[in-house]
């Protein structure tokens with residue numbers, strides 16, 4: 001049986017009187033590329049934040065790599081933190097740092113490498129996201145939208161994570177840049193054996209890359225299945241999201257590209 005990388009059990013999340021998750025369960029196996037979809041405000045970003053321990057649910061348990069998030073010694077917790085990388089929609093890069101300093105940040109924070117090694121690692125990570133070594137000297141404001149995403153991805157990959165979490169990775173990119181970002185994630189997934197969890201509203205991205213779709217609706221994971229199986233489920237959100245005209249077109253395009 002394959003290893004469970006992310007496990008959410010009976011998760012309850014409340015912000016004041018706003019009950020966002022109510023007994024939510026999800027187990028993600030190693031190597032999956034999971035698209036997490038749901039209506040606006042259904043709690044997708046909050047769930048990503050729970051997975052990496054930025055916020056804690058009111059009840060229930062989050063386990064990463066088989067261990068409770070807060071389990072073990074401080075060293076165990078720090079080591080667990082090194083095993084995932086995150087690409088958030090907002091604040092992808094520190095604006096006052098160069099691209100190189102941004103990528104070096106997690107390496108310096110954990111004190112795992114010398115300055116020489118850090119310089120080499122920065123060039124290596126830039127190459128992994130198909131950027132040039134000299135881009136390290138640029139400021140984020142000097143980059144195009146697509147390059148900001150790549151540089152932020154290079155930072156997320158700095159510590160060689162096993163799990164990559166992406167919040168709306170293709171939002172704001174034109175269709176060509178979006179498709180090339182998807183190809184990049186797919187090749188990294190193949191080469192590095194990553195498990196990927198991405199939040200997306202973009203059906204083209206979802207259809208092109210996900211191995212499973214997790215639908216967040218009615219405060220729970222309504223279904224966790226392949227795209228084909230998901231589309232057969234009778235539910236108002238699935239009807240709107242997948243079976244509307246835009247959805248049908250995106251899925252037809254994805255089939256053409258297979």
Ligand SMILES: Nc1ncnc2c1ncn2[C@@H]1O[C@H](COP(=O)(O)OP(=O)(O)OP(=O)(O)O)[C@@H](O)[C@H]1O
Pocket residue numbers: 015018020038039040041042043044045046047
């Ligand atoms: N720190 C917070 N304090 C209070 N309410 C919050 C907080 N974070 C999220 N919420 C609320 O929790 C709900 C879920 O928010 P979240 O951002 O996780 O949704 P989402 O599914 O990612 O939405 P979208 O698709 O619009 O980005 C929303 O009603 C939001 O207003």
